[in-house]
Amino acid sequence: MKNAPSTEELKDIHYKMVVTRELEEVLGAYAKEGKTRGPIHRCDGQEAVGVAACAALRTDDYVCTTHRGHHVYVGKGLSARGIIAEIFGRETGYCKGRGGHMLLGDVSTGMLGGNAIVGAGIPAATGMALSIQILKQDRVSMVVFGDGAAQTGICHEAMNMAGLWKLPVIFLLENNQYGLTVRQEVQSPVADLSIRAAGYDMPGEIVDGNDAEAVYRAVAVAAERARRGEGPSLIEAKTYRVKGFSTSDMGGYQSDEEMAPWLERDPIKLLSAKLTALVGADAVLAIEAEACAEVARAFEAALSDPFPTFEIHAPSAAYSETL
Ligand SMILES: Cc1ncc(C[n+]2csc(CCOP(=O)(O)OP(=O)(O)O)c2C)c(N)n1
Ligand SMILES: [Mg+2]
Known part of the structure; x- marks a missing residue:
């Protein structure tokens, strides 16, 4: 079927989804032992969105994501070792330990950054698409952003510009139904945020965000359209945040009844079942075991890596004279 991932691609997506889950x-x-710094935002149950979307793109396509971006980092091809080293502030991290888990980027894989400012990746990816268009490059840019970010003013300015100028950008809205503690219906008058695409003359589609294959296909179609010069697309991936907002969330506002069907439709379980039918249970178990082993090796190596050292420069004589 057109734009469907191959079995090899599905195996790679499964591997990376398990790496993401295990890493988290x-x-x-x-984090429970107090050995991490600052809040950690987990994407459990949302792995298919970031991993499968990136799998449908090329290495030199640009991607940026949110504060909850581990699946996008892994999906775009960053190593578990470099991600963990960054989170633990080590010199071997992707940003030499200066960025941390929300501000991680790697130019060589087109992963142009997570972002702690809600909504800020949306104009950034739009700007990247404008540069692609001006430089006439065979690239696309994609931003993964949340339902909360979809309510910001800058989201609409960027989408308007992208629609007007037919920019090669994919707006991938990861609708996990919560912004902090606030449910989506309290943030927006419409349940399906994808309908907003009509206002910017771009296609808007809803996909099952827990179905890796569906996410891959939607992004592949949007990327083809962008490469043909036909402009942006909005894809709303419906999913659910099965953990609290972050490690600092006290919880208590997501009921077990609300969560149960989503836990049942865990994206890793769904892809595992699909792959088992294609390649057999042993092959799937081997993929999962290797993914977990890679994460274990990555933690061991990264946590033995050095912290950055800082040189303190004395002010120059000329500067001192101005004081
Ligand atoms: C500009 C800005 N406003 C507010 C915040 C505080 N904040 C951090 S995450 C968040 C909610 C984001 O919700 P959503 O976009 O749905 O992402 P999710 O956490 O669900 O992945 C808010 C309000 C912020 N970081 N930046
Ligand atoms: Mg959200």
Whole structure:
């Protein structure tokens, strides 16, 4: 079927989704022991959105994401070792330990950054698309952003500009139904945010965000359209945040009844079942075991890596004279 991922691609997506889940599980354990700094935003249950979307793009396509971007980092091809080292402030991290888990980027894989400012990736990706258009490059840019970010003013300014100038940008709205503690219906008068695409003359589509294959196909179609010069697309991936907002969230506002069907439709479980039918249970278990082993090796290596050293420069004589 056109734009469907191959079995090899599905295996790679599964591997990266398990790497993301395991990385967050271990990270969560370190956070509980007080060994991480600042809040950690987990994307459990949302792995298919970031990983499968990036799988449908090329390495030199540009991607930026949110404060909850581990699946996008892994999906775009960043190593678990470099991500973990960055989160733990080590010199071997992608930003030499200066960025941390929300501000991680890697130019060589087109992963142009997470962002702690809600909505800020949307104009950034739009600007990247404008540069692609001006430089006549065979590239696209994609931004993954949340339902909360979709309510910001800058989101609408950027989408308007992208629609007007037919920019090669994919707006991938990861609708996990919560912005902090606030449910989506309290943030927006419409349940399906994808309908807003009509206002900017771009296609708007809803996909099952827990179905990796569906996410891949929607992004592949949007990328083809962008490469043909036909402009932006809005894809709303419906998913659910099965953990609290972050490690600092006290919780208590997401009921078990609300969560149960989403836990049942865990994206890793769904892809595991699909792959088992294609390549057999042993092959799937081997993929999962290797993904977990990579994460274990990555934590071991990264946590032995050095912290950055800082040189303190004395002010120059000329500067001192001005004081
Ligand atoms: C400009 C700005 N306003 C407010 C915040 C505080 N804040 C951090 S995350 C968040 C909610 C974001 O919700 P959503 O976009 O749905 O992302 P999710 O956390 O669900 O992945 C808010 C309001 C911020 N970081 N930046
Ligand atoms: Mg949200």
